[in-house]
Amino acid sequence: MSGQPPRSPADTFAALAQACEDLGVDTWDTYGDGGAVRMLEEDLIERFGVEAAAFFPSGVMAQQAALRVHCDRAGTRRVAMPDLSHLLVHEEDGPRVLHDLEVLFLTRGFETPTAAHLTKLPGPLGAVLVELPLRDAGCLLPSWEELSELSTACRERGVALHVDGARIWESQPWFDHSLAEIAAQADSTYVSFYKGLGGLAGAALLGSADLVADARLWRRRLGGTTYRVTAEAVAALVGLRDRLPLVPHTVAWAQAFAAALPAAVTVQPGRPHTNQFLLYAGGDPDSVNERTAAAIEEQQVGLPAWWPAREPGRIQTEVVVTPAALDLDPAATAALLAATVAPA
Template identity: 45%
Template sequence: MADSSEDLKARRKAAAAESTRWLTGRRPSVADALRKLADVATDEERDGYGSGGEVALLESEVAELLGKPAAVFMPTGIAAQQSVLRVFADRAGTQRVAVHGLSHLLVHELNALEEVHRLRIERLTAEPRQPRPDELAAIPGSLAAVTLELPLRDAGFVLPTWDELVLFAEACAARGVPLHLDGARLWESTPYLGHSLAEVAELATTVYVSFYKGLGGLSGAAVAGPVDVIAEVRRWQRRLGANPYTLFPYAVSAREGLRSVLPLMGDLHDRAVELAVGLQANGFRVFPEPPHTNSFRVYAPRPADKMERAAVRRMEATRESLTYLWRAADVPGWSWVELVVTPDTLAWPVDEVVKAFGELLGD
């Protein structure tokens, strides 16, 4: 008799705990995380409510990387982006904000923009791709801001080309509307776009970045932009309770991510492309093809429940963790999973990863 879904989840959790090798990396224990923080922290004084210390150093580094005059660090991206969009709405005298229908702002935040700030959402498109200038032009009337998620995670980590990004930014500028980049994974996007972080950020008025995704920090985010806008964002940071007594653990881990992981983004993207080629040649399909970032979707010609059981059995037998949960695809009988290439992935030869995935099909 096959395990129930709950039993299978319990088996996966137990197998993950006993694994000794992880393709996409393992979340460190509390003790390991604290030891690392102690090793990399400076002798700076602690920040006070997000002011000074490691937080100030991080804000300065982010502003320089993004080529913006100022930046503010916050514990969550949700608070960071709510704050900047609220500033734009108050300045413009309208609550209308143009957003992609698959944006994290709409899909994963419990309708916060409307419930908390009464912003009115104008959807650019709901298609699993980046929006086009003509779709922006089709939205009449005044807009407080336009947001662009780079990459669009819920479409499969999809990016525009550089030329498409420039054209979209020019359309916003011609309309006189601030462009805000939702760049939770912007660090991972520059290899495909072929331009530096500052060159990408120059196309927008404000940019949000995250530190716990590709950079592996504990948590935290930053918004960079004009001095006057960031000053107003700080006021909303306070109103939203996003400046606790101290933020130094998050700032320390974020700065370490900038030092140790950011320089690897080109290598991570190259490895993602190599893995995609190998998987495509061995019964799988990938999207996008080739991957736009270090993350992409892998599709298997087998139902999700069977792929998940095969994955868990392999974990139990080899003590190796390959993937997250497999999910049902739109095509009946197929399934998919996100594959995120991390620095840990670089220790795995490409042919070994392809062989391991192939075992899930042949199980």
């Protein structure tokens, strides 16, 4: 009920071979140009209503390239982002070490950026980054009004707004606006292919033609223009075709599951904004994980592992609802998980 079910390399590549037949992929890309890569980029351009898109081997590289281009154009290395941003928490300080970026905290903790937060940061800025959703805060999202107001504030100030959209597919149901409408709020948007879409790897950067052209230069400089990425591109196209239509159902399942949990299990956010969220409870992680492992073996249902929370005596876990969970009853699955935390 949480995470992607395992699949062997042989099965995965066999499915990709069939997808090449189904999608009409009969030529290789060369250094990220042509073939399935061009098909993928053209799909994204139409889907998001942008001028251009470029495939990147990783989101880490795509976002650093975007911020570097924005900062070079603005003539300042100062960028603003949440202190829980993926770039700061999970990337070994790459933006500062590689690009000498000066990072200002737009928000701290479990809070999404707003225009009011931007107002509190004086001086020039090369870019503002908003993570949709803020993963380390339980995939927290702003309201559509808050996002629109932040976009307007950035444009009035002459600052580029960049969207970290690794989970933009899962965020779209919350906003109840199209992907193109979401992307129109920003100057650049990054999307991922291996999370909600279940692809092999890879990402894309979307925006104006000149911005994407400059980002391609940084992709080359950073060693990201590899000889063949056809497999990754085909997997992404399959994800857009097969997995994207199921995302709203996984969000609804997550919300039903969370609503069925007992009060002893705290959900962050209280009503999940996406199909991914945090859970907190009292207890010892080793004991709870022993009961979880026993429940997995007995019920043949994948449940997430728990680890110590910052608060003494509390534990936490992260739930990622994928299409694999849609055959399960959310209320019954909530009862199963609750029993591992607080057995009768």
